[in-house]
Amino acid sequence: MPDERPQRKISINGTAIVLAVAALVAFVSGADQAAWALVWIYLASVTLVGALIAWIGLSVGPDSELKVALGKESAPIEGEAGARRGYRLVVFTAWVVVTATALLYLAFNGYPLMLVPALSLIVFLLPGAGERLIVDEYIQRVLVRASSAAHATGLVAGFLTLVVLRPSALELFAVVVAFYVIVLEWAAWRELR
Amino acid sequence: MKNRLPVLRAERGWSQAALAERLGVSRQTVNAIEKGRYDPSLPLAFKIAEVFGLAIEDIFEPEPSEVHHAG
Numbered sequence: 001m002p003d004e005r006p007q008r009k010i011s012i013n014g015t016a017i018v019l020a021v022a023a024l025v026a027f028v029s030g031a032d033q034a035a036w037a038l039v040w041i042y043l044a045s046v047t048l049v050g051a052l053i054a055w056i057g058l059s060v061g062p063d064s065e066l067k068v069a070l071g072k073e074s075a076p077i078e079g080e081a082g083a084r085r086g087y088r089l090v091v092f093t094a095w096v097v098v099t100a101t102a103l104l105y106l107a108f109n110g111y112p113l114m115l116v117p118a119l120s121l122i123v124f125l126l127p128g129a130g131e132r133l134i135v136d137e138y139i140q141r142v143l144v145r146a147s148s149a150a151h152a153t154g155l156v157a158g159f160l161t162l163v164v165l166r167p168s169a170l171e172l173f174a175v176v177v178a179f180y181v182i183v184l185e186w187a188a189w190r191e192l193r
Numbered sequence: 194m195k196n197r198l199p200v201l202r203a204e205r206g207w208s209q210a211a212l213a214e215r216l217g218v219s220r221q222t223v224n225a226i227e228k229g230r231y232d233p234s235l236p237l238a239f240k241i242a243e244v245f246g247l248a249i250e251d252i253f254e255p256e257p258s259e260v261h262h263a264g
Contacts, residue, residue, distance in 0.1 A: 136219055138222040
């Protein structure tokens with residue numbers, strides 16, 4: 001059945017790569033503060049967007065279709081499309097490795113809270129990770145339920161972190177985002193595996 | 194709600210993914226309907242019936258507790 005809905009693509013990989021490269025350039029040129037600011041933005045924001053959207057391969061309907069150029073198709077694709085998917089997987093994997101490495105480095109060098117967003121990358125080890133989904137009526141219901149639990153968990157985790165650990169603003173943001181992502185991914189994976 | 198989707202699918206040699214593509218939904222949705230974890234909306238139920246060329250009541254059967262008898 002041909003799909004006639006208009007489609008758009010957003011490259012999460014592209015955004016992540018630009019931020020990472022910008023941070024690297026800033027470090028090399030000695031602008032440490034700017035570089036670390038970019039690193040925090042990269043880690044906190046892209047961890048959420050990339051891990052969540054990449055996992056569900058988000059497509060929204062019914063009148064428009066938004067596809068994220070990440071992840072793998074649920075059905076095998078041959079030829080040119082298969083090569084493009086292989087390329088996306090390579091870039092995607094590289095992004096995961098870079099992000100995980102950066103998070104772990106920070107975690108063991110004075111920022112232990114960065115272990116929490118590092119855990120959000122566990123999603124890529126789960127079966128079905130990266131499978132594209134059509135966000136239909138059932139998937140919407142699953143995501144809404146998972147999102148409610150994730151919001152509550154993120155807020156509670158943020159509050160406890162703030163009270164107990166006295167983090168910086170960006171560390172707190174990274175922790176809240178990470179808990180949101182972890183719970184959302186786990187809850188959705190339970191339903192959709 | 195009970196349904197005959199797995200049987201009807203097998204008769205036609207369709208995978209869950211193939212049926213999902215015909216219905217314009219995700220494979221997970223087809224799986225959830227077959228396992229009784231999710232009852233489809235009315236439009237989706239009509240689409241399912243159309244795809245199989247059957248009436249809705251030939252595919253879906255309410256659980257006994259869902260049927261309320263008058264009188």
